[in-house]
Amino acid sequence: MTTTYRVTLRNRNGVPLDVAEDEPIYAAALRAGIQLPIACNYGGCITCAAKLITGHVRQPKGTALNRRQSQAGFILLCVARPTCDCVLDVGVESHRGLYQNPFAIAGNRYPPDA
Amino acid sequence: MLDECCGPGYASPADAMKAPRETLLYTVALYVGTGVEKPDYLATVDVDPESPTYSSVIARTEMPQIGDELHHSGWNACSSCHDDSSMARKYLLLPGVRTSNINVVDVSDATVPKLHMVVSGDEIKAKTGLSGPHTVHCLKSDIIISMLGDADGNAPGGFLHLDKEFNIVGRWENDITGMNYNYDFWYQPRHNMMVSSEWGAPNTFMPGFDLEDVGKGKYGQSVHFWDFEAKKIVKSIDMGAEGMIPLEVRGMHDPTSNEGFFAATLSSNVFRWWKDGDDFQIEKVIDIPTVDVEGFPVPMPSLITDILISMDDKYLYFANWLHGDLRQYDIADKANPKMTGQVWIGGLLGKALEVNGVTVQGAPQMIQLSLDGKRLYVTTSLFSSWDNQFYPGMKDKGAQMYIVDCDTAQGGMAINPDFVVDFGREPNGPSRCHEMRYPGGDVTSDIWM
Numbered sequence: 001m002t003t004t005y006r007v008t009l010r011n012r013n014g015v016p017l018d019v020a021e022d023e024p025i026y027a028a029a030l031r032a033g034i035q036l037p038i039a040c041n042y043g044g045c046i047t048c049a050a051k052l053i054t055g056h057v058r059q060p061k062g063t064a065l066n067r068r069q070s071q072a073g074f075i076l077l078c079v080a081r082p083t084c085d086c087v088l089d090v091g092v093e094s095h096r097g098l099y100q101n102p103f104a105i106a107g108n109r110y111p112p113d114a
Numbered sequence: 115m116l117d118e119c120c121g122p123g124y125a126s127p128a129d130a131m132k133a134p135r136e137t138l139l140y141t142v143a144l145y146v147g148t149g150v151e152k153p154d155y156l157a158t159v160d161v162d163p164e165s166p167t168y169s170s171v172i173a174r175t176e177m178p179q180i181g182d183e184l185h186h187s188g189w190n191a192c193s194s195c196h197d198d199s200s201m202a203r204k205y206l207l208l209p210g211v212r213t214s215n216i217n218v219v220d221v222s223d224a225t226v227p228k229l230h231m232v233v234s235g236d237e238i239k240a241k242t243g244l245s246g247p248h249t250v251h252c253l254k255s256d257i258i259i260s261m262l263g264d265a266d267g268n269a270p271g272g273f274l275h276l277d278k279e280f281n282i283v284g285r286w287e288n289d290i291t292g293m294n295y296n297y298d299f300w301y302q303p304r305h306n307m308m309v310s311s312e313w314g315a316p317n318t319f320m321p322g323f324d325l326e327d328v329g330k331g332k333y334g335q336s337v338h339f340w341d342f343e344a345k346k347i348v349k350s351i352d353m354g355a356e357g358m359i360p361l362e363v364r365g366m367h368d369p370t371s372n373e374g375f376f377a378a379t380l381s382s383n384v385f386r387w388w389k390d391g392d393d394f395q396i397e398k399v400i401d402i403p404t405v406d407v408e409g410f411p412v413p414m415p416s417l418i419t420d421i422l423i424s425m426d427d428k429y430l431y432f433a434n435w436l437h438g439d440l441r442q443y444d445i446a447d448k449a450n451p452k453m454t455g456q457v458w459i460g461g462l463l464g465k466a467l468e469v470n471g472v473t474v475q476g477a478p479q480m481i482q483l484s485l486d487g488k489r490l491y492v493t494t495s496l497f498s499s500w501d502n503q504f505y506p507g508m509k510d511k512g513a514q515m516y517i518v519d520c521d522t523a524q525g526g527m528a529i530n531p532d533f534v535v536d537f538g539r540e541p542n543g544p545s546r547c548h549e550m551r552y553p554g555g556d557v558t559s560d561i562w563m
């Protein structure tokens with residue numbers, strides 16, 4: 001039997017989702033009638049990013065996040081499957097700090113050979 | 115606009131320039147990355163100054179699936195089919211970069227475009243091993259679309275071949291050897307040539323722009339010249355640091371010409387290219403220096419994101435999306451383009467924060483020129499994730515469309531004070547407007563054979 005975990009969408013009035021361990025959280029939300037951001041649906045494009053507040057996920061094939069973004073707790077809901085009960089902030093509202101202007105970051109180099 | 119005896123478009127660039135003035139314009143409008151969880155749409159904009167609805171969106175055609183990221187677009191037929199009366203410029207193809215879907219919109223009733231069908235991205239991936247559709251060109255009896263990735267979003271991609279009923283024929287090219295990445299292309303059968311450029315793999319550029327990826331060689335810096343009939347690359351030129359991220363490639367409209375221009379977007383240089391016997395050459399002709407901007411520790415390139423050539427092949431226009439200006443160059447001497455006009459709209463240098471009563475989000479990005487060369491239409495969004503990095507306000511306030519009036523006799527540009535479409539005020543919420551097309555053809559789609 002598949003194990004199911006409780007995934008709580010904190011910034012959507014704490015709505016609880018029951019998500020099977022092999023089901024992407026995006027798909028579970030859609031099943032519950034909640035349309036979250038989506039685009040490539042394979043982990044390559046960042047559109048579906050959300051912020052993990054507590055818990056853990058597995059995201060096979062999720063390539064769209066760099067180290068900084070992963071360390072900040074961002075996950076990709078199109079590929080993320082829960083491995084325990086989780087609390088998330090979702091939607092574009094959860095994207096604060098996701099994007100950076102690379103020319104605003106001290107230590108970045110441009111042109112690359114300068 | 116169609117001759118009774120003939121197919122779509124015009125007999126020559128000179129004929130195209132004499133066409134009636136455009137009254138409608140189509141632009142894609144996106145909700146990806148805005149917080150509005152709705153599909154992207156095609157917006158029909160009234161550009162007829164005599165019309166009561168001038169300077170507003172008069173129709174919206176919603177795509178069937180959410181998350182496409184509509185980007186570029188192209189016609190089922192163009193002036194290359196002018197001698198074929200069985201063809202009509204009736205369908206606009208709208209690829210979704212993120213879903214790989216190709217939405218086909220029927221514009222038989224120009225003011226009420228309707229969704230005709232969708233070539234499913236999943237089917238394209240399964241049948242051709244390609245994803246990330248970008249540039250659409252009509253190739254007389256075929257349609258070719260540059261694809262930026264393989265089925266998993268990795269480089270180098272290839273070219274998708276559709277027939278005129280939008281069936282997937284397969285991959286167009288015979289041999290991709292030499293291509294690291296894919297992006298835009300321009301072709302000219304009369305000289306048996308095609309030129310293609312390089313962005314990066316979808317999995318690299320879709321999440322956003324990272325200078326570390328540039329350092330790792332994950333963005334392109336080569337252009338490729340093709341034997342068009344043999345469908346293979348005959349020469350690739352690696353431009354190094356001067357030619358990082360070559361994007362839009364344009365050729366002269368005069369079919370006797372075997373020359374054109376492209377911009378290296380990140381290096382912010384314009385190159386000219388030409389066929390030289392059986393060989394191909396390039397030469398850097400414009401170099402926009404980086405600017406040190408307060409609050410930005412890293413020198414900022416201008417980022418030339420779009421470039422085009424007027425129908426009479428006399429002027430070159432391009433947009434500097436980070437600096438915020440649009441420029442016009444006289445290209446009578448192609449090796450020495452002469453700047454003849456410049457306007458500022460938005461941008462990170464802060465030179466024109468508000469234009470025509472609207473606070474600009476973004477800066478000049480996609481451009482489209484009227485057939486007579488007198489009106490340059492411009493939109494301010496680049497790509498949702500890149501917009502969110504460089505102009506984060508756009509997701510809440512939407513992008514804008516302006517007209518820049520161009521002096522084609524003396525040179526010169528001026529922002530038209532009577533026209534602005536603020537996509538921040540769309541009924542379903544702010545959206546991002548991007549590439550533009552006219553029903554009758556334009557300077558970036560029509561090719562004469």
Ligand code: FES
Nearest residue numbers: 039041045046078
């Ligand atoms: S939708 Fe593209 S990474 Fe999830």
